Amino acid sequence: MKSTKNQKGFSLLETLVAVSAFVIVFSVVINIFLSGVSSQRKVIAQQNVHENAMFLLGFIAKELRMGTITCCNSYSSYLNVTRSDDQTVVYQFSGNNLIRTAGGGENGPLNSNDVLVTGSFYTQGIGLTDNQQPRVTIRIKVETGNGKASQRAVAELQTTLSQHNLEL
Numbered sequence: 001m002k003s004t005k006n007q008k009g010f011s012l013l014e015t016l017v018a019v020s021a022f023v024i025v026f027s028v029v030i031n032i033f034l035s036g037v038s039s040q041r042k043v044i045a046q047q048n049v050h051e052n053a054m055f056l057l058g059f060i061a062k063e064l065r066m067g068t069i070t071c072c073n074s075y076s077s078y079l080n081v082t083r084s085d086d087q088t089v090v091y092q093f094s095g096n097n098l099i100r101t102a103g104g105g106e107n108g109p110l111n112s113n114d115v116l117v118t119g120s121f122y123t124q125g126i127g128l129t130d131n132q133q134p135r136v137t138i139r140i141k142v143e144t145g146n147g148k149a150s151q152r153a154v155a156e157l158q159t160t161l162s163q164h165n166l167e168l
Helices: 012-065
Strands: 078-082 086-095 095-102 115-124 135-144 154-162
Touching: 012 078, 012 115, 012 135, 078 115, 078 154, 086 115, 095 115
Parallel strands: none
Antiparallel strands: 078 086, 086 095, 115 135, 135 154
């Protein structure tokens, strides 16, 4: 066969090299994109966990500071608070939720369905015999309840709160 100078097109070898290079570059770009999406999901899960934890602690803190702790000195999964309107509110860790029960029908979990919440309360200074500031230490663990294990987020927080109306 004679080779002419006017031939146009690519040989089979040139086509294979070009397709191989395209596949390699495309695979690298897809892996970078998937890594970015995975990182974004992890950050969103972490943000959701922190928002839920801060909401729960803030909600309890507001009611506790304006009320009176009315349960014994101990570690417990529940906390009794008497509000300024003499209504008793009970906070309880149960079934991976923080449940608030009040006489006015304001009952149910405080956390969203997307997270699992566990924890405990430790009260001190309850009663008039020890002359200590009434306070409660809250230990709370909030974690994502769904998604892949690599994208789960956990926040463990502990804080101590005291009531404002001290009567010694």
